[in-house]
Amino acid sequence: MTTDPRALPGADPHTGNREVDPVTGYETTGHDWGGIRELNTPFPRIALIALALTVIYSVVAWILLPAWPTGRDYTRGLLGLDQGEVAMDRLQAIKTGRAVWLTHFEAPDFASLAVNRGLMALAMPAARRLYGDNCALCHGSDGAGGPGFPALADADWLWSGDPEEIAVTLRHGINAEDPDTRIAEMPAFDWMDRVDRLSLAGFVASLPTGKADWDSPAAGLFTQNCAACHGEKGQGGLGVGAPSLTDGATIYGQDPQTVYNTLTLGRRGVMPAWAGRLGEAEINLLALYVSRLSETKEERTQ
Amino acid sequence: MKATATLTKSERQTGIGLAIALAVMGFAMAAAARHGVMAIHGGMAMVLGLALVFVLGGALYDHPEPGADRLSRYYDAPIRFGIAMTLIWAVIGMGVGVWVAALMYWPEATPLWDWTSYGRLRPVHTSGVIFGFGGNALIATSLYVVQRTSRARLADALSPWVVLIGYNLFCLWAVSGYLMGVTQSKEYAEAPWYADIWLVAIWLTYFALYIRTLARRAEPHIYVANWYYLAFILVVAILHIINNLALPVRWTSAESFPIWSGVQDAMIQWWYGHNAVAFFLTAGFLGMLYYFLPVRAQRPIWSYRLSILSFWGIVFFYMWAGSHHLHYTALPYWVQTLGMTFSVMLLVPSWASAGNAIATLNGAWHKVRDDAVLRFMFVAAVFYGLSTFEGSFLAIRPVNSLSHYTDWTVGHVHSGTLGWVAMIVFGAIYSLVPKLWGRENMAWPRAVEWHFWLAVAGTLVYVVSLWNAGITQGLMWRTYDANGALSYSFIETVEAMLPYYALRTLGGGLFLAGAILCALNCRATMRAAGSREDAADRPLAVQPAE
Ligand code: HEM
Ligand code: HEM
Numbered sequence: 001m002t003t004d005p006r007a008l009p010g011a012d013p014h015t016g017n018r019e020v021d022p023v024t025g026y027e028t029t030g031h032d033w034g035g036i037r038e039l040n041t042p043f044p045r046i047a048l049i050a051l052a053l054t055v056i057y058s059v060v061a062w063i064l065l066p067a068w069p070t071g072r073d074y075t076r077g078l079l080g081l082d083q084g085e086v087a088m089d090r091l092q093a094i095k096t097g098r099a100v101w102l103t104h105f106e107a108p109d110f111a112s113l114a115v116n117r118g119l120m121a122l123a124m125p126a127a128r129r130l131y132g133d134n135c136a137l138c139h140g141s142d143g144a145g146g147p148g149f150p151a152l153a154d155a156d157w158l159w160s161g162d163p164e165e166i167a168v169t170l171r172h173g174i175n176a177e178d179p180d181t182r183i184a185e186m187p188a189f190d191w192m193d194r195v196d197r198l199s200l201a202g203f204v205a206s207l208p209t210g211k212a213d214w215d216s217p218a219a220g221l222f223t224q225n226c227a228a229c230h231g232e233k234g235q236g237g238l239g240v241g242a243p244s245l246t247d248g249a250t251i252y253g254q255d256p257q258t259v260y261n262t263l264t265l266g267r268r269g270v271m272p273a274w275a276g277r278l279g280e281a282e283i284n285l286l287a288l289y290v291s292r293l294s295e296t297k298e299e300r301t302q
Numbered sequence: 303m304k305a306t307a308t309l310t311k312s313e314r315q316t317g318i319g320l321a322i323a324l325a326v327m328g329f330a331m332a333a334a335a336r337h338g339v340m341a342i343h344g345g346m347a348m349v350l351g352l353a354l355v356f357v358l359g360g361a362l363y364d365h366p367e368p369g370a371d372r373l374s375r376y377y378d379a380p381i382r383f384g385i386a387m388t389l390i391w392a393v394i395g396m397g398v399g400v401w402v403a404a405l406m407y408w409p410e411a412t413p414l415w416d417w418t419s420y421g422r423l424r425p426v427h428t429s430g431v432i433f434g435f436g437g438n439a440l441i442a443t444s445l446y447v448v449q450r451t452s453r454a455r456l457a458d459a460l461s462p463w464v465v466l467i468g469y470n471l472f473c474l475w476a477v478s479g480y481l482m483g484v485t486q487s488k489e490y491a492e493a494p495w496y497a498d499i500w501l502v503a504i505w506l507t508y509f510a511l512y513i514r515t516l517a518r519r520a521e522p523h524i525y526v527a528n529w530y531y532l533a534f535i536l537v538v539a540i541l542h543i544i545n546n547l548a549l550p551v552r553w554t555s556a557e558s559f560p561i562w563s564g565v566q567d568a569m570i571q572w573w574y575g576h577n578a579v580a581f582f583l584t585a586g587f588l589g590m591l592y593y594f595l596p597v598r599a600q601r602p603i604w605s606y607r608l609s610i611l612s613f614w615g616i617v618f619f620y621m622w623a624g625s626h627h628l629h630y631t632a633l634p635y636w637v638q639t640l641g642m643t644f645s646v647m648l649l650v651p652s653w654a655s656a657g658n659a660i661a662t663l664n665g666a667w668h669k670v671r672d673d674a675v676l677r678f679m680f681v682a683a684v685f686y687g688l689s690t691f692e693g694s695f696l697a698i699r700p701v702n703s704l705s706h707y708t709d710w711t712v713g714h715v716h717s718g719t720l721g722w723v724a725m726i727v728f729g730a731i732y733s734l735v736p737k738l739w740g741r742e743n744m745a746w747p748r749a750v751e752w753h754f755w756l757a758v759a760g761t762l763v764y765v766v767s768l769w770n771a772g773i774t775q776g777l778m779w780r781t782y783d784a785n786g787a788l789s790y791s792f793i794e795t796v797e798a799m800l801p802y803y804a805l806r807t808l809g810g811g812l813f814l815a816g817a818i819l820c821a822l823n824c825r826a827t828m829r830a831a832g833s834r835e836d837a838a839d840r841p842l843a844v845q846p847a848e
Pocket of ligand 1: 396397399400401402403404406424427428431432436711712715716719720723724806807809810811813814
């Protein structure tokens with residue numbers, strides 16, 4: 001490179017001056033690409049200062065935190081942090097805070113817990129979120145259920161509304177992959193004559209209205225085939241998971257078409273087992289919460 | 303002028319040879335695979351190859367050959383094709399974007415066909431906009447810019463067509479594959495293995511074309527825009543090859559296993575993912591900015607020194623930053639610290655570019671006020687500054703613990719892609735289309751103004767609603783009550799997103815409306831093509847014949 005300014009590109013061959021941009025007052029570099037030129041603006045100080053600041057930030061971070069690999073190891077940083085330990089510590093802190101009230105649910109006497117208003121005020125909001133995270137997707141945020149998933153906010157139970165029994169359901173599930181799971185199977189009556197299935201479906205659909213004709217042939221079929229599980233008059237409550245067919249509550253539906261499908265195909269709803277996934281205290285907390293859903297609902301409607 | 307008429311007879315013959323090779327390759331793929339996605343993709347390639355044989359064969363003797371004076375003109379026919387493809391992909395990609403945005407508000411509306419499920423449509427959106435829209439825009443403008451700033455004609459006439467047609471076949475394979483349920487499950491690298499190999503071949507052709515053209519330049523120096531385009535081409539090739547190393551399950555089907563596994567796979571993926579942001583969504587578009595903004599504003603680049611600082615800063619720092627996508631994961635802490643600190647240092651060169659662009663407008667502010675096209679570029683530079691600031695901020699670990707997995711990330715993404723990438727593309731398109739189709743101006747100049755405001759409003763509505771969404775979501779997830787229990791169940795945090803998702807769909811709809819208006823405006827301009835020569839195009843230094 002020559003140092004003679006007159007030899008530089010874009011320079012005036014006599015004076016060595018380059019073209020000056022009238023707006024900024026800076027010289028151009030003399031390059032020109034299809035009309036694009038560049039200014040020879042001095043380096044803005046602020047950019048260098050900013051760069052220096054970010055470099056300082058980085059160096060401080062490298063000194064304090066784990067940062068650079070050194071073969072098989074890495075620089076540990078003055079703070080000696082380990083992200084796994086930090087996470088476990090925080091989790092432990094939260095657990096300790098929760099233990100104050102959650103331990104009451106380890107082996108509870110539900111009846112006395114339920115009247116402990118102070119404890120309930122702490123526990124029930126937590127239970128509501130636990131329910132929202134684990135149960136709402138099937139049973140609905142307010143426990144109203146939906147097709148295939150029973151309502152928990154009514155007083156009609158497949159098994160029982162007693163918190164002890166609900167805790168058993170939660171722990172082991174229904175038709176779940178758990179050795180102690182509750183079994184509830186509605187067998188398929190596909191062997192039954194189609195005409196009989198149709199008339200039976202109509203009969204079952206009329207049960208909740210209270211106007212069912214108990215002298216009809218369909219009633220005979222019911223007593224023969226169904227009463228063993230669903231009760232003499234279809235009232236349920238035998239503790240085998242077969243629902244009452246006389247209350248208004250349904251899992252799948254009690255219109256003739258759905259009942260016909262239930263009869264033809266059978267049903268085997270699965271409620272997952274939670275023993276491995278939630279702690280014992282959490283299960284009991286949820287059981288109490290669920291058992292009170294129907295009460296809170298009644299309170300609200302009153 | 304028909305595109306085929308820009309090729310000499312021998313070029314047409316070579317082209318027919320290549321088209322036959324493509325058809326044979328497609329046939330071989332289809333025959334080997336027999337059924338499934340790979341067979342359909344083979345069929346697509348075969349149909350494309352045959353169609354090209356017919357187009358070129360029909361033109362072989364009918365169209366007059368271009369004269370020798372073609373060598374003293376720039377070669378713009380493939381660029382016109384690339385711009386048209388950019389517009390088509392813009393409408394497809396953003397249309398699907400609005401669709402998936404609507405699905406997040408109203409998931410029940412998913413139709414029963416498999417291909418309309420969210421999981422299949424989402425990559426159609428991301429690949430459609432990034433590769434289809436962004437990629438075509440980058441290739442087309444790079445070929446334009448390299449000729450103008452080198453005062454040299456493209457090194458040959460066939461390879462730009464190979465690059466553009468081949469690249470669009472890649473995009474089509476990728477997108478149609480997702481719809482049929484084939485994916486490598488790596489974000490932004492979902493296309494099947496044979497499409498990846500195909501892209502390598504196309505990309506090497508592109509690189510060779512670019513380098514050869516630069517080598518023929520009649521200017522003593524290489525303009526900054528070309529450094530950026532070159533960095534884009536080179537680094538994307540490296541990223542693409544390394545991240546897509548995979549073993550096909552069979553040579554006759556589309557499924558494959560990545561050769562990386564576990565946390566190494568995650569790190570490679572996000573080294574790729576972040577540098578795809580850096581070199582696909584940033585470096586190439588900075589090249590675009592560095593050319594079209596000063597030309598439109600008729601102002602010299604404000605600081606040559608800043609250009610250098612930002613180029614080398616961006617190229618160097620970005621390479622280290624990928625691990626900020628994996629904060630608080632199984633990735634070792636020290637890798638996260640490095641990713642975080644390099645992301646913070648990256649802010650300075652990024653802002654140097656944005657600042658340089660904005661300072662270049664000194665002395666042209668009245669043009670920014672009056673000219674919607676220049677305003678597109680100005681807004682792009684501003685959003686580039688905003689999204690890089692946001693990015694460096696999000697990369698700080700404790701901040702990321704709030705933002706990660708939330709819609710804040712998606713808001714950041716779209717402040718970059720809508721505000722920066724799409725705006726600079728629109729600015730470039732409105733500058734280029736009249737020039738390339740020999741006209742003074744766009745067919746509907748007022749529509750450009752409308753488009754500008756639709757795009758700005760759409761971006762702001764989209765980004766602001768998702769910032770709110772993300773911060774709300776992040777705070778709800780981490781709030782514990784005094785008793786050590788979470789304050790919100792997850793489903794409540796989902797329900798809280800609904801109004802923001804509705805607004806995002808609206809903002810996206812505005813942005814899409816603007817893009818459609820742009821496509822129609824360009825079509826009208828193309829149909830009324832004139833024969834005006836661009837006065838700014840200086841005469842070429844004539845090169846020896848090829
Ligand atoms: C019409 C305007 C657009 C709309 C309505 C839209 C909508 C969406 C939606 C709904 C998602 C999925 C977000 C999620 O999974 O939570 C998404 C993701 C994405 N979009 Fe767009 N988009 C638009 C334009 C664009 C453009 C122009 C680009 C790029 C140039 C782009 C790039 C992306 C990327 C990279 C992602 C993935 C983000 C991530 O994984 O974090 N979008 N978009
Ligand atoms: C200084 C520059 C930038 C930095 C340091 C940066 C940093 C970040 C960070 C920390 C994330 C969030 C990672 C996570 O929590 O999962 C992110 C996501 C993302 N950013 Fe940036 N960003 C920058 C610029 C940009 C620009 C200009 C664009 C677009 C044009 C962009 C596009 C994206 C995309 C697409 C993602 C989402 C990736 C995914 O999860 O799918 N970024 N960026």
